[in-house]
Amino acid sequence: MESWGWWLIAAGALVVGELFAGDFVLLMLAAGAAAAGLTGAVFGFGIVGEALVFAVVSALALFFGRPWIKSRFYRTSHQVKIGVSTILGSEAVVVEHIDAESGQVNLSGELWRARPYDAARSYEPGERVRVIEVDGATVLVGRD
The missing domain is CATH 2.40.50.140 (Nucleic acid-binding proteins)
Known part of the structure; x- marks a missing residue:
């Protein structure tokens, strides 16, 4: 199997892991792995190029995507009184x-x-x- 296939398998595994973790970190890493796998499959990047894509997309997702998603899921303005x-x-x-x-x-x-x-x-x-x-x-x- 080529390296891009392993990236896509890793992305799927990270999504499954996110279902148990629930803090959106693994989901952001899954986005990076999916991006690395897709760029490897479409553009024929080697393992180094795929790893670079993984690092860049994961970092951007962690620093920009995760806070946005957390703000959508964990709004404090609608707290339910119990x-x-x-x-x-x-x-x-x-x-x-x-x-x-x-x-x-x-x-x-x-x-x-x-x-x-x-x-x-x-x-x-x-x-x-x-x-x-x-x-x-x-x-x-x-x-x-």
């Missing part, structure tokens, strides 16, 4: 008198045990409060 972070800051309606001992709020249609964030405060049914902290299955609430 767990406790979904209710922090939410508005709730007091259902049962809240003091330092007990209380209950309706939070997005669910009943939660509640205590005041400031232990000296108390809230009456019907008042609107905001979730400041979560302590296990109890929300600590307060006013804005």
Whole structure:
């Protein structure tokens, strides 16, 4: 088998490796190997020319292509809230008198045990409060 064929096999292996790695480095090296294999097959470059094409294309892909691809895949502007972070800051309606001992709020249609964030405060049914902290299955609430 000629050298360009080995470059194409290496490109395929690098793509498979990227499926397990997921950091886009192997994908950029695969692009370099594919470019080396194709230029060797089309233009008849020898192993030295193919290695040079591999080095140049891989370097360009790593320094320019990888950051662009990562920015597309790992955008931070659309972070999904999960767990406790979904209710922090939410508005709730007091259902049962809240003091330092007990209380209950309706939070997005669910009943939660509640205590005041400031232990000296108390809230009456019907008042609107905001979730400041979560302590296990109890929300600590307060006013804005």
